[in-house]
Each structure stands twice: as C-alpha cells, then as structure tokens.
Amino acid sequence: MLFHPAVLSLYLFSILISLMVLYAAFYGVQILMRWNLQSGSELQLSLEKKTYLISTLLTYLFSFQLISLFSFTHTVEHLHPLFVGAMCAAGTLYVNAYGYPALLLKLFNFLLAGLWLILNYTDNRGYDYPLIKKKYLLLLLLAPFLWIETILQMSFFLDLKPDVITSCCGTLFSTDPSSVASEIASLPSLPMKWIFYLVLFSTVGLGLFFYRREKGGYLFAVMSGLSLLVSMASLISFISLYFYELPTHHCPFCLLKKEYGYAGYPLYIALLGGAITGMGVGVLMPFRKIVSLKEILPSIQKRAALISAILYLIFLIVATYPVLFSTFRLEGY
C-alpha cells in the first residue's frame, strides 16, 4: 500500500470521476427512457434541465481526465526510486500487471470523453436535440470504462510491492523482441520514418482538404485514428531517440521529464487533441442529413478538421525538430 500524497490525489480523482459519470449515467438512462420533446410536461422540462447538468459534469470530467492522465504518468515516474530496476515511469508501470492496462484505459477514456463532448456540442446547436439518444448511449458506454479504469488504477497502486525487481525502459523497450513494446521499439527506424511522415502528412492534407471542400470526412477520421497509433509507435521507435540522443533509449515517458524540456507535454497534447477532433469529424459524418443539423454541421466539422490538422502539424513540427537539428544521427545503429 502506498501512501504517497500524489497517489492519494489520484484515488481522489478517479473516485470523483467515477461518481460524476455514475450520476450522469443515471440521468442519462432517464433521458433515454422518458424523453419526449413534443411534450411540455414538467417531467420533460426537468429532463431538459438535466441535460445542462450532464454537459457540465462531462466537461469537468474531461478536464479532470486530462489532468489525471498526466498526473498519473508523472506520479508513476516519481515513484520509480522505490523499485529496484525501475529508472522511470516505464519501469514502475511494469511492477505489476495493472500498470499498462490502467494507463491505456485512461487514454482511451480521455478520447471517448472528448468525442462525447463533440457530440454534445453539436447536439446543443440543433434546435430539436437531434443527437440526444446517441449521445446518452455513448455516455452509458463510457461509464463502465471509467469504472474499470478506477479499479485498475487502484489495483495497480495497491499491488505495488517495493521489493519487486522490475525491468525498465532499457529492457522493456529494448530492440530484442520479446514483448509488444520491444517489438515496436525494434521496428526498423528508416521504414518507420517513412510510414510516420506519410501517414501524418496525408492526415494533415486530408484535414485541410476537408476544410476546403468538405469531402473525405470518413477517410480523414480513419487517418486521424491511424495517425494516433502510428505516432505512438514512432515515438517509441525513433522520435524519442532523437530527444534523448541515445540509440537505445526508446522510452515514451521520459519525454515528460524536465531533462528533455517537458517536450512530451506539447507532443502528447497536440497528438491527443488532433486525434479527438479528427475522429470527431468522422463521428459527426452520419448526421449531416439531419434537418436541424444540415446548416450548422458542416461548419462544426470544418472547424474540427482544421483544428485537427493544425494540432497534427504542431505535433509533426515538435517531433521533427530534433530529427533535423540535433547532432545525433540514428541511422547506422
């Protein structure tokens, strides 16, 4: 059992988030079952008021989730001296089987909450609550995931045994392929670079194309999702190496450290923001024919596509900067 203040604050966060989503889901169910826009009954009026509460709760939840995501990695990083063999967050997460699933689920939930907010934003701009049912179905999907995350995170911290000898980024992301992580790390860097730049540039291009012509929304959304995955893999495979200027250090967490100028924060925020807005365009695609959204949806989608393209571009610039300007040369290793 760890009594570290930051760990306690993470418990607090996840409990708060879980309660918030539970509360929101409870009224979500009511809305799904009893919603009747044609009626002016008091029940309907009170349900409409509840939509404000749920929007507010989810907006807070989204920002709490972002804070908790970074706070989690930072805390895990902070705890590494407690574990023999752990040199950074990667090692601490590896102490037991809950670490990585908890982190990945946190990421997934953040993306899902972001998409929910995009749906909500759009729904609020239609004069007849066009997406109300879809929105609350998604909420009902999000709730259990957030609960699982809370449980995983708690199991992770409760199960942290300081005497466990763990392996760290050195071995975890080593090029000797024995796990998924090391398989990514051992991806040959040159082809990986090609794939990375190809995917990212086409995503940015498609985003701008959609912004201009409103065409290819689905393709753009799929590419933004793909960009997220490819970028993650590339961060491990070669981008991080340029930041660390070490040919064997494949860690995606150390980027968040002061030693590397906190480069990880702009990188990850741009990446996640780009993915959410980009995928959001695709999520909204099927609703373009709804009467009450016909006029406003294109402008919302265009704006989302533009934001996504800009964020991916920022990500590209920050990620490419050391590739171009550091004296370190990867090829040949």
Next chain:
Amino acid sequence: MNMIQLLNIRKVFNMGRPNEFTAIHGVSLSIHPHQVTALKGPSGSGKTTLLSILGCMARPTSGRIMLFDREITSLPERFLTEIRRKTFGFVFQQFHLIKGITVLENVMLPAYPGGEGYGALRKRAMEILDLLSLSKKASSRVEWLSGGEAQRTAIARALINRPSVMIADEPTGHLDSRLSQEFMQIMGRLKQDRKTILIASHDPIVHESETVDRVIEMRDGRII
C-alpha cells in the same frame, strides 16, 4: 402577419400530484404588431402565466406557439432564451433591479451573454438612459433611486437589447397615479417607435389609457 400566435395553450402545474391545477385552459390568441395590448383580470386569472408563455419564459404543457409564423413551442431552452433576449424586453411588477450595483450596470446586464464589447454596450446603455432622462443617475446605486427613477431604470433595462416587443407585468402595481400615468406615457412613446407592447394589469389607469389599443379580459385561465 401576426406577431405572436397562441394555439390552444394549456399550462398545468404540479401535474399528477394532489395539488395539480390548471392555470391556462386552452387559450388561443393572436397579438398584433405595433399595438398596445392589455391583459385584464383579477389576480389568479392566469394573466401572468399567459404573459410568461407569450414572452417565451415558460413552456406550455400543451398547445403551440408561433413567433413571426415560426413554431417555437418545443425549442430547447438555449434557443428560446436567445429568441427571448433578442425579441422581448421585460418590466416586472417590483421592477426587480439588482441591488448593490449601479443603474448603468443594471441596464447593461441583459446584454452580457450576447458577447458584445463592453465599450459599445456602455455607449448604447447611456443613450437609452439619456432618452429616459436618467443619465445623471447612471453611476448611482439602484437602492438610492426614487420610485419613478427605478421604474425608468427598469424600462431602460428592458430596451437594451433593442427588442421589438415590450412585456410588462403589473407595472403600475406599486406606483401612485402620477407615476402610473407617466409609465403609460412612456409606453405611448415606445408604441410610436413601432414597438409591440403587452401589459398585464388590473389597474384601470392602464385599461382606460388611450395608448392601449386592445384589452383582453381573463378569468380562471380563460379569455372572456
């Protein structure tokens, strides 16, 4: 063209509970533009409820509302509020000014959510205050105003978003005869500016005023 049209409006409070009561029983009504319409009736006759439905403040339990021939009955609150903000100006029975802040701030308050720049907004508020000869009082707190000044501040606040319809609920309820006359005079001026005006009142000064074009009488939630 009708300004506002109500079709078979019903408003029920506490539905399904023992204290259920129906405030409006199937009222249909058209409000004509650029006229002064007075709703007359004893307290509890449903005037105020009808006025709040006409002013998009409350939604009816059933029935339909058309504003400029557009159906607005079941619009979500955020749309309805925007329409209300742009179309209606309200004057309440006790004026309902916010204490502790200045006359100017009170007048500007309805425009805050519109996201207008502070400078432009302030300028417009000062113009309206000037029109109602209140510019000297702009920076005094509302607690220190006389009855007449408070009444004119309330009117100024109702005018800030350039509404086409003015709605007043028992505006003369707390005023003496002289101030009541003055109020009706101001309404007359607004009518000349082609505003549509709706007043709920049981005050004879209002109904008998020559400014009023039409008197609608209500009793027990019905128009008679």
Next chain:
Amino acid sequence: MWIEKQGNIIDFTLSSLLRRKRKNLALISVYMLVIFFFASVMFFTHAIKKEASIILKEAPEMVVQKMAGGRHELIPLGYIEQIKEIRGAHSVKGRLWGYYYDPVAGANFTLMVPGEGEVEQGGIAVGKGVSRVRFLDEEDEMEFMASDGEVFGLKVKQIFSPESELVSSDLILISEEDFRKLFGMVKGVATDIVLSVRNPKELSTIALKIAERLPDTRIILREEMLRTYEMVFNWRGGMMLVVLSGTLLAFIIFSWDRASGLSAEERREIGILKAIGWETSDVILMKFWEGTVISVSSFFVGVFLAYLHVFFLSSPLFEPALKGWAILYPKFKLIPFIDFYQIATLFFFTVVPYTGATIIPSWRAATIDPDSVMRT
C-alpha cells in the same frame, strides 16, 4: 465574441462577490485554512525528504558493519585490508561514531570522529542544536562522563551551522583519542567501515564479494537507504494527509452546503438574470468563474501562509507530530524547497474536490425558472 462574453460575465461575477463580502470572506477563510494545513504538511515532508537526500548524497556508497548475535558490533580494522584487496573497492576507511546521552540536556548527541587533524585532542566542534541546549559558546568547556565514570572537560573550538541542520544540529565532532577514552574503546576497532566503488554498476558484485569474504558482516548500500527514506517519508506525509482528509471531507460538505443554500436574495437575483435573458449555461458559467475566483484566491493565500509557516516559522503547529525529536530541535529551520509537482498535487487535493462539490449546487441554482420572478 466569446472572449467579450467571458469578460462581461467575469465582470458581473466579481461585482457580485464584492457585494456579498461577508459571506464570501467566511468561505474563503475556511477554504484558505484547509489549503494552509495541506500545504504545510506537504512542504514539511518534502523539505525533510529533500534534506535527507542531501545528507545521503554525501553518505558513503557502501557501509560494512560487523554483526554478532544479530546485533551491530565493533569491527576490527584488519577487515579494511581484506576489503581493499577486492578490485573496484577504493577509499576504504574505518569510522568512529556513537551516541552519547547527556544528562544535563536530557538528550542524545551524536559523536563523530572526523578526518584526521580536523579536531585536535581536548577540543570539540558542536552543532547549533547542541550549543543551544547546553548554552555553549566558543572556548566554553563541556563536560563528559566516560564509560569508566571519570568526568572530563573538552573545549568547544567551533560551532558549525552548515547548509542542513537536520543532521548537524545534534552533532559533536571529537578527536579519535578522546572518543576512544570516552567510550572505552580499544585501538584496532572501528564502529563501521565505509567504502566507495569506482563503477556504480559493480556495486552489487562488490557487495557480494565482501559478504563472501567476511561472512560476519552486514553491508548497507546507499541506494537502499534512499529507498527506505523515501518510503518512510511518503508514508508519514501520506498518513498526515489521511488524517487531514477528515478536514477535507468536512470542508467539502461545508462548501456543498454553502453552494446549495442560496439566500433568498441570491435566488431572486438569479431569477432576474434568467428572466432578462441569461441562459442556464450563462449562469453556470458565472458560477464557474465565481468558484475559480474563490479557489484561486484562497489557494494562493493559503500556500503563501503555509510557506511562511514551514520555512520561516519552523512549523510550530505540527512539528511534534511530524518530527519526533522535540527537545533538540526547537529552532529547526528547513531549507525552502517547493516544486511545481507539489503545488499541483496540492491543487488536486483541495481545488478539485471543491469544484466537484459545487457542480451540482451551481447547476441547481442556474436552473431556477425565469418566470419565478413573475410568480412572486
């Protein structure tokens, strides 16, 4: 557009807060107090942890102790030669140190023999804490009772006040001769042996070799000590926070109650705002800014006061609870040390629960019906 709207609403929020000065000041003071407590605990534990790590940085990489019957015993100096034979081990030295109970002060002092020639026979150098409790100035004499009952005096040559008071406060530096005389320790033994290692990667190999050659010894690595310290301090700080969480809970309930118990005046005002064209989300926005202003101001004042409390006033409020050496450290001063991470954690502990507790009450307030002003 958007920014002007925020500006206008913030404007009104601030003026509303000022209008209800008394109510809001009460809330802010309670809020501030909670933050003050949390921040004090955090600053204190972090600063102590930091001090400990400063000390440990200078600590030897490896300490070898002789064990007898499961207890620490004096180690023969002959072991030094045996350790020196191991490749990679260097600057192997014996250390002499111990605790001396001083009946006058009623406290334990740490006695230590520094490197050769630093303290001459008959003289001592003492830490600030020692000089304070024994009212010692330089050139004063301090009396010691040796293990055979003989009382003898040593002259204070120096009072030192280095960077960190945590270790040096109770420290007395003494010459080897006087040390052996005081504790009746024969020549040829030391308290323990310290050494450093050229290549840190070989640390465990060398430790293993020593253990093989000298099976009656125990080897302590600096890394292990660091870990233990980390655990102990985290645990202590965490426990304090758990204790304080009662306060936090009380505060959350208090703020929930505050936020939901709107006065008739406030209800009327929100009703007016709704009636004259504010929308539910505008009022929620106003409440958000209200919470932000209250949180931010309480947070900064609370953190500032905690900083003063811990680093300038030496945490008079809970020193006994956290430290445990009440007699010797009356004027213990910590090196100011705070980092962003601490502030962030603090923020999560206080502002986030407050925000969470006020979401639902704010929403309730914001959904007052606009026609409520007409019905009253």
